[in-house]
Amino acid sequence: MNRIVVAFVILLFSLIPAAAERLISGISTDTVQITSSFDGERMTFYGTIAPDAGAEQRYVEGPYHAVIVVMGPTQDRVARKKTRNFGIWLNTEQVEFQGFPSYFHVLSSARLDDITDVNTLTTNFILPESHAISPNPAGWWQTLTFGRELIRLMSQEGLFGVQETGVNFHSDTFYSAQLILPSNAPPGPYIAQTYLFRDGEIIARKSDGFAVRKIGFERFLALASTQSPLLYGLACVVLALFTGWLGGVMFRR
């Protein structure tokens, strides 16, 4: 429901007569390839602000703030809590978050609080917390607590984060941002949504996509394990038997 409202708001925004500014942005790569030696990848996001095509102004006036939200494919995640029962610690409570981002990083050119108000940040899903407050059968208090913990755990894994100095303006209108995608970033389609702010208002937005995917042998293995699991399992066994046999032969004296 919330999302529909947000989509509607976004639609409304886009119907408002052309803003004076236009955002031209890009990413250093459109595919991050996971090879056997993949150990994360450094990505660069960049963009420039120009007068809109229909606008009469020949120049643009700042100061601007840019916020880039990089979001990975969504998945269903559960957060669990251990409690002590009969002297041992075991998982007793859990809250499931459906459609939770597997990766979420926010890069901004200043402190988010200084750029705009919390309401704008939340309704545009710029804050990590905004993904953990959607209605949930567990009740709002549980959702709030477990959502906060889930975001903390994701941040520890390097999958969630907010870098408030992540975006650098090199001139009044040109910015760039660097992000190191960790090796545990889940494969799938990613979206980098850039918001341009002036005086706390969003004046332009642009989204760019990139894909993280396994290629070559890694891709072959991952596909085989899900598409023909029986053959994959048998191959594992044959490999194991062969390695064991070979070891015995090589080391026998």
Added chain:
Amino acid sequence: MQIYLPIAELSVNLFFLVGIGGAVGFLSGLFGVGGGFLLTPLLIFSGVPTAVAVASVTGQVVAASTSGALSHYRRGGVDLHLAMYLVLSGVLGAFGGVAAFDLLRDVGQLDLVISLGFLVLLGSVGILMLQESVRALLKRRQGIVVRERLPNQHSWIHGLPLRVRFKKSRLYISVLPVLIIGLFIGFVGSLLGIGGGFIMVPALVYLLRVPGSVVIGTSLAQVVAMMAATTVLHAVQSQSVDILLAFCLMVGGVAGAQFGAAAGKHLRGEQLRGLLALLVLAVAIRFGLSLVLTPNDVFSMAVSG
């Protein structure tokens, strides 16, 4: 050098993987056990998801036990007839184990059950082995000749119906205890990602009175066949077997086992069993503490569905 594991979806240091494979392989060669009970916990503690660790170690155990089983087979130390009964019931048990594994993972209690399972199994086996080896060492020191129990001494187990003759083991016993042992080890092994050699060997020796000359070989042959079946089951059911992870562990394990076996020749049987008992107990205590001590973080997360 980092290597990306396609199923675990994270990158791990290659030398670390081959290294722990080798270290555990050395110990498994030294003591004549599969080493799954050390490798699975080590992988879990180093950040590999529990499901992937258990399923992939299953593949590693196959490799680690193959060379041993082959060399015992060449020396005539495998009772194929007995192994067949153990494997058949073991595979049945493995079906149950893999199903339970999936169910527990969905409910979020997999780690708990694995910790409890390791604690109970390793704890009890470790204490029994320690007692036995300390007693043997003390007696040797006092100069008493330890008289092995004779294989033809009978217990109530031998009075059960459905008796079958196992020629190589020189046994004429009921198949019921054989099937139950196989079923139990199949279930526990697939659930915990261990071969179960350290349960199988005492069970064969003390419960069935299988002669020493065929115990290790038969147990190894059973581990190879049962773990091979379990690997396939895990691959089909939970799709969490990481072939690259398993292969790195295998390479280290197979090489390490050869050095371990060579080193084992310099130690006496009771000493070896005593050391193994201490090792097994240490792992059990580690799991016990993780259950009892207040965890660093009471919250955890997982991908569902």
